[in-house]
Amino acid sequence: MNLEIPKFHETFNPILEVLSNGETIHTRVLQSLVIKKYFSHLSEEQLLEKTKTGEILINNRIAWGKSYLKKGGYIFYPERGNVRITEKGLKQKSELTLKNAVEDSGILNFYSDEISKGNSDKVTFKDIVNSSPQDLIDKGFSQIEREVKSELLEKLKKIDPYFFEKVILILLKKMGYGEFIETSKSGDGGIDGIINEDKLGLDKIYIQAKRFNENKVREKDIRNFIGAMSGDTNKGVFVTTSLFDNGAIEKAKNAHHKIILIDGNKLVDLMHEYNVGIQIKATYEIKQLDEDFFEDQ
Structure with missing residues (x-):
């Protein structure tokens, strides 16, 4: 059984099968029936996965x-x-392949026109197999996102350590964790910042930020962090541009305090999501037919 979200062409035959009784059904009902009959084995997470534009992916x-x-x-x-x-659909008794559907749809003619206009270097059937236009858009966005995150992580590893600490506090504030207090640059006892979750500072989160290039955060670093928190709070966030070794992960997991570990990859994911250290370069519009415009015709 295929446990992956179906490619667009893998929905051809399920759609035809659901419609094979010749009845007219609403698009949303069609989607529901196709998913229930053919793809109910997918996990809830898969069924809720979205495209880059926010639409449910399987829909x-x-x-x-x-x-x-x-x-x-x-x-x-x-x-x-x-x-x-x-009638053509009803007569389609054998498995409808992507190649046949594409040839019948005229999509290849469209791509050929684009090639002749100089809008594409080389487009073949192989280029569009397994990928709908939305899939191609998402792949492009994902590639750009990966490159931006990689550049961001490299930049974080090179900036001044004190500025790195401030970056973390700015990020946590944008995430909604309240006002922050920068600690003294020396003798801070392993605490780089304090987040006040309430205005009176009754509930605090202690922050430790380690800007490492290659070295991993080790168990003793987490132990020192816990010690620095003393009895003032039981919440802490330890952030690094590198990774946590197994000892550090186990120490944080088994501590009486609530300690969240954020490694380099998770850090740039959050910075990308909350637009810290990055900026929007371009915005693209995707348009679709306005059925309401033609409704009274």
């Missing part, structure tokens, strides 16, 4: 499958928001 894949089937003449839209199978 997006079904929608693109539906779009290709319509272009190929296998289904049609008798009225707004509803779908019905065509």
Whole structure:
């Protein structure tokens, strides 16, 4: 059994099967039936996974499958928001492949036109196999995101250690953890900052930030951090640009205090999410047909 989220073309036959009784059904009902009948084995996390634009991924894949089937003449839209199978779709008794659907849909002709206009270096059937247009967009965004995070981590490893401590406090404030207090640059007892979760400072979070290049945070670092917290608070966040070794992870896990460990990869994930140390370079619009505009025609 395939435990991965189906590619868009893997929804072709499920869609046709659900519509094979010839009835007209609403798009949302179609999505629900396809998922219930063919992909109910997926985990809740997979069923809730989203595209970069915020749409439920499996619904997006079904929608693109539906779009290709319509272009190929296998289904049609008798009225707004509803779908019905065509005679061609009813006659499709064998497994419908992506190659056949794409050839029928005219998508390759579109890409050929783009090539002739100079909008693409080389587009072939192999380039679009397994990837809907939304998948290609998401892959592009993911690649850019990975490169930005890699550059961000390298930058963090090179900045002044004191400024790194301030970066962490700024990040935690943007995450909604209240006002922060920078501790003295010397003799701070292993505490680099304090977050006051309430205005009176009755509930505190102690922060330790270690800007390491290669060295891992070890068990003794966590032990010293716990000692520095004394009896003032039982909450701490230990952040590093590198990694935590197994001893450090176990020490934090078994401590009586609540200690959150944030390694370099998790750190840049959070900075990327809350726009700390990065900026938006460009915004792209994705447009779709406005059915309401044509409703009264």
